[in-house]
Amino acid sequence: MKANKAIRVVGCMLILVNLAILTKYILFKRPADTIHVLKNVEKYPRPSFKHGQRENWVLFASIHKIYYSRMDDMYKFMNIGGNILGFVPLGFLLPLVFFRRGRLVLTVGTIFLISFLFESVQRYTGLGVFDVDDLLLNTVGGLLGYIFYLLMPPFQRRKENAVMAIG
Template identity: 35%
Template sequence: MKKFLNMAYWIVLVFYSYLLVDTVFLARDVRRSINIVPFDMISEQGFTINVWGNVLMFIPLGVYFADNMKQFRFWKVLGGIIGTSLAIEVLQYIFKCGASDIDDLILNTIGGLLGMSIYLLLKSISKSKEQVHIAISILSIIVGVPVILLVIIIFAYNH
């Protein structure tokens, strides 16, 4: 059972990584823009799908970063989340594939912090790191498999 859960964990993690790259780089118009005014996009657009999407797409990142550390360190996980988000924004600007926006960095960090909070909640109710990993593996299956199926259906429908 542990082998199955571990395999499912890594399959969902790889698919999540693919989906993140596809969403922030491949599914974008060719354009280059930058916004360095905090909360400008949020105040202009309100809480749209774009705002919620930035938060939701980074929740798994916070969970996976925290879970894959040998020993949990808040600042290292936070640095990884911010660093990943910042790298995405810089690469979007360099490769002209979307808008580089400080609000995205803020929202992605909030999502990552929510993911880290989920990890810490699981850690507080579990007896060992292994139990936390098993719980995250099960959550990966519960959330990841339907998302994978939905993406496959959407892809098949559009092609």
């Protein structure tokens, strides 16, 4: 029982660390620009979205643009792969700490909402670009994390049974 509680506490701390890292890389990519925008937020009108400059609502448009761009491969990986990898820990930790096994829809839905929150903050603050492709990639990352979680239970069940036998 104590081992379960310790796992939950450590898991909660890791979720908070992951969210802090995501916040840094999603919202505060360029610290100097971020501070300037936040200090002068009332001077900046919300970005004009009429021409799609600050948002993408076309699924796969950004992925296609980045993948087929002349950018170096490291940039492509950091952009596309980073959106996936950043949310893998949440896909693993959320069911471990809160939802338990068999809660695929709840886990993936929560990750989608967290991603949507980040994208919305970017859209309304001007700290980034709202992109449906990011929502997709982030959610895929969370789904991969959930798959890793599903691969873990046989070990976890043995550990819980051992703790109960001792206690």
